[in-house]
């Protein structure tokens with residue numbers, strides 16, 4: 144997973160992943176714990192695993208013990224001059240960070256490599272999406288992950304909550320465009336899990 148994620152990253156983006164373990168909520172710093180509030184313990188462990196990766200990446204940038212608080216919309220609040228993103232599925236957490244000079248923003252998602260249920264697929268696929276032939280039965284799940292990553296990359300720049308219908312993905316161009324005109328480069332990998340990355344084009 145580490146290698147698949149690193150291979151997706153554009154220059155300047157640091158990446159990390161971790162198997163979520165029971166007790167990972169211990170990695171939340173006190174200020175993070177307070178900003179996240181009460182959630183059930185599996186969700187806190189996933190958030191703790193994501194923050195743990197983020198802390199390690201921030202430490203490599205020279206920021207020690209720096210709390211990544213949760214914003215009002217669930218968005219992680221990064222230190223000035225840093226951009227980043229966090230995601231988790233049931234088993235794995237991933238995080239990415241970069242200096243704002245390298246990337247203006249970034250979004251990541253991780254999903255199990257399983258077909259998307261038909262009822263969800265019809266919500267995720269929008270008329271303007273250009274899926275092409277991804278050569279896999281996972282195109283719906285990949286599109287879902289790419290749209291979530293695109294949303295996370297656009298939110299810090301535009302402050303808009305988007306629905307799936309607000310993001311048009313063109314897999315051949317490797318691009319997503321939001322209904323607010325934000326153009327993002329999108330990349331994905333399928334093995335061993337689905338990873339999606341988005342950042343301003």
Ligand SMILES: CC(C)(COP(=O)(O)OP(=O)(O)OC[C@H]1O[C@@H](n2cnc3c(N)ncnc32)[C@H](O)[C@@H]1OP(=O)(O)O)[C@@H](O)C(=O)NCCC(=O)NCCS
Nearest residue numbers: 190216217218219229230231290291294295298305306307
């Ligand atoms: C952001 C969102 C898509 C995340 O989806 P999810 O499946 O619940 O969870 P993921 O593991 O993929 O991502 C969760 C992480 O995303 C990050 N995140 C949450 N809201 C965010 C936002 N507005 N902007 C950027 N990042 C955000 C957080 O770091 C969160 O992890 P944490 O709570 O441990 O800090 C979802 O929480 C949300 O806000 N949805 C509303 C809008 C929507 O669903 N639109 C359709 C998709 S375009």
